[in-house]
Amino acid sequence: MATDSEADDSGEEGRRRFLSRTAAVLVTFIGGALAVPTIGHIVSPTLKPADNPLVPLGSVDQFEIGKPLKVDFLYYKNDGWVQERNSASAWVVRKSQSEFVVFDPACTHLGCPYGWSAEQNQFVCPCHGGVFSIDGTVLAGPPPRPLDRFQNSVQDGKLFIRQVVQRG
Amino acid sequence: MADLYDWVNDRLGIMPGLVYVVRRKIPADVNWLYTFGSATLFLFLVQALTGGLLAIYYSPSPDHAYASIQYIMNDVTYGSLVRGIHHWSASGMVLLVVAHMLRVFFTGAYKYPREMSWMVGVVLLVLTLAFGFTGYLLPWDEKAYWATVVGTNIAGAMPLVGDWTVRLLRGGADLGVLTLNRFYAMHVMLLPMAATVLISVHVAMVIRQGISYPPRRDE
Ligand code: HEM
Ligand code: FES
Numbered sequence: 001m002a003t004d005s006e007a008d009d010s011g012e013e014g015r016r017r018f019l020s021r022t023a024a025v026l027v028t029f030i031g032g033a034l035a036v037p038t039i040g041h042i043v044s045p046t047l048k049p050a051d052n053p054l055v056p057l058g059s060v061d062q063f064e065i066g067k068p069l070k071v072d073f074l075y076y077k078n079d080g081w082v083q084e085r086n087s088a089s090a091w092v093v094r095k096s097q098s099e100f101v102v103f104d105p106a107c108t109h110l111g112c113p114y115g116w117s118a119e120q121n122q123f124v125c126p127c128h129g130g131v132f133s134i135d136g137t138v139l140a141g142p143p144p145r146p147l148d149r150f151q152n153s154v155q156d157g158k159l160f161i162r163q164v165v166q167r168g
Numbered sequence: 169m170a171d172l173y174d175w176v177n178d179r180l181g182i183m184p185g186l187v188y189v190v191r192r193k194i195p196a197d198v199n200w201l202y203t204f205g206s207a208t209l210f211l212f213l214v215q216a217l218t219g220g221l222l223a224i225y226y227s228p229s230p231d232h233a234y235a236s237i238q239y240i241m242n243d244v245t246y247g248s249l250v251r252g253i254h255h256w257s258a259s260g261m262v263l264l265v266v267a268h269m270l271r272v273f274f275t276g277a278y279k280y281p282r283e284m285s286w287m288v289g290v291v292l293l294v295l296t297l298a299f300g301f302t303g304y305l306l307p308w309d310e311k312a313y314w315a316t317v318v319g320t321n322i323a324g325a326m327p328l329v330g331d332w333t334v335r336l337l338r339g340g341a342d343l344g345v346l347t348l349n350r351f352y353a354m355h356v357m358l359l360p361m362a363a364t365v366l367i368s369v370h371v372a373m374v375i376r377q378g379i380s381y382p383p384r385r386d387e
Contacts, residue, residue, distance in 0.1 A: 044245035082235070
């Protein structure tokens, strides 16, 4: 049947061909078996979602409707195998009994900490005169976009935020 | 393929040499025992690859070593597989290097003109064991710590220079930051460089001299 010498695996030539093909198959197999974990290992950190811990800001009772309050908090964040302890703060606005908006305390212009002016009923940035309404929209000055926010949720009478800031 | 061959060869002229290395004649009656050297070489290359991958995440300080290895085991994609390969190939390499040496010994292959292959081989054996000894400390867990306390104490049994050698190995009187750091530097920098040079020399001699003929009854 197999008169074609290519397919003839008997004799010295055939043996050599068989061995080099077997070697090629084995090398491909072993190479692949090493390449897959190699690539996975290297790209591993890019496959993981960024750490976005849930941070408790305390009881909802401390917040009055329509009166923004700045709160300081601690949060823990994983940096590889190291757990970092960081402090940060947020402006909490209670819109209704159950609805909250939580702003990042850095001005969206160049990052100054802005404050709440009770007389004007507005957020005012001391650096270049940026002014924001209570819902974060820009009313005056150079800030290019509304205030950045934290996602928030209420559980068992406590206010929680997600640590990663959402662009305003 | 042929084009690539020509392209490289037109520039470097090394292709016939490489083909010679792969195609060179070896004694017809060699057997599987003669593959131990190549098998050792393969595991050395596997160790170089997996070791480099582990170094991407490992941190050689007492504060971080243990946690960084937990991170490799639990958080890195294929991390436990890569560490497992490095772990088992390390033991495999010690077994194979000894098997290779026994083959060379019992076939009398260390004799003229291959004495230098044997001598370089002896150094490679020591380097292989040194890889194992320095690598064992890196996880910085109880087992690693105490194995190294005991292992370095053994050197203290030497007359006259014993105490000094223990301090040399540890980088001080006790096991600590300095020990872990110097073991790490040895394990990932100095030993690999030395082994790479010596293995190259060793294999170059094998290619230059050819493999020895297996001993025959009528000789
Ligand atoms: C990292 C460790 C080593 C590597 C990668 C290695 C590699 C090799 C390879 C690929 C060969 C070709 C023949 C064969 O595979 O059997 C060889 C031959 C040889 N090796 Fe090694 N070797 C190592 C350690 C040693 C040790 C520990 C000794 C002895 C103390 C030794 C002594 C020799 C000698 C004398 C030959 C020539 C054998 C002959 O021509 O038949 N090698 N080595
Ligand atoms: S930083 Fe707030 S206005 Fe410029």
